[in-house]
Amino acid sequence: MDRTTPAPEALHDVELTVNGQVRRARVPARRLLSDLLRHDLELTGTHVGCEHGVCGACTVLLDGMPVRSCLTLAVSVSGRAVTTVEGLAAEDGTLHPVQRAFQEHHGLQCGFCTPGFIMTACAFLAEEPAPDAATIRDAMSGNLCRCTGYAGILAAVAGAAEELAGTGVDPRERHRPEGAA
Numbered sequence: 001m002d003r004t005t006p007a008p009e010a011l012h013d014v015e016l017t018v019n020g021q022v023r024r025a026r027v028p029a030r031r032l033l034s035d036l037l038r039h040d041l042e043l044t045g046t047h048v049g050c051e052h053g054v055c056g057a058c059t060v061l062l063d064g065m066p067v068r069s070c071l072t073l074a075v076s077v078s079g080r081a082v083t084t085v086e087g088l089a090a091e092d093g094t095l096h097p098v099q100r101a102f103q104e105h106h107g108l109q110c111g112f113c114t115p116g117f118i119m120t121a122c123a124f125l126a127e128e129p130a131p132d133a134a135t136i137r138d139a140m141s142g143n144l145c146r147c148t149g150y151a152g153i154l155a156a157v158a159g160a161a162e163e164l165a166g167t168g169v170d171p172r173e174r175h176r177p178e179g180a181a
């Protein structure tokens with residue numbers, strides 16, 4: 001037996017809904033959700049920083065809940081719904097209220113951490129539509145930013161909460177500008 005050639009890695013079919021669309025891929029059992037999104041599905045809006053669950057840059061929503069995609073195996077999300085930052089802006093490119101708040105409140109500089117913060121904020125605001133400053137700080141504390149000093153990020157989340165207040169909009173869903181069908 002040839003001991004130098006490793007056996008080919010078994011591949012597994014995965015089918016999931018990503019940003020409202022059914023997507024399929026054949027992946028090894030150890031493929032990470034972050035790699036499935038970025039490499040197999042070419043959705044590079046999800047960023048990968050530490051790759052071990054610390055920085056939060058890779059945060060996406062899994063059935064509406066925030067998860068670290070670098071700690072999630074792709075095969076484990078078959079049949080489930082994933083939302084990435086690409087799933088937030090309206091079809092015509094109009095930014096989602098949380099994205100706009102980050103822009104208006106200077107909640108980003110290099111932007112590397114931004115998709116993770118935005119996905120975390122969307123899930124948080126769905127649960128806590130009228131948060132106080134301490135609650136926002138606590139909710140965002142699992143994500144790291146090396147540029148902004150966080151003040152703009154916290155202001156952005158507060159601003160988004162104000163804008164969304166009373167609208168009945170679920171911030172985890174794709175933005176629908178007024179007048180859009």
Ligand code: FES
Pocket residue numbers: 047048049050051052053054055056057058059068069070071
């Ligand atoms: S890349 Fe996933 S937590 Fe840092």
Ligand code: FES
Pocket residue numbers: 107108109110111112113114144145146147148
């Ligand atoms: S904006 Fe650069 S890491 Fe947060």
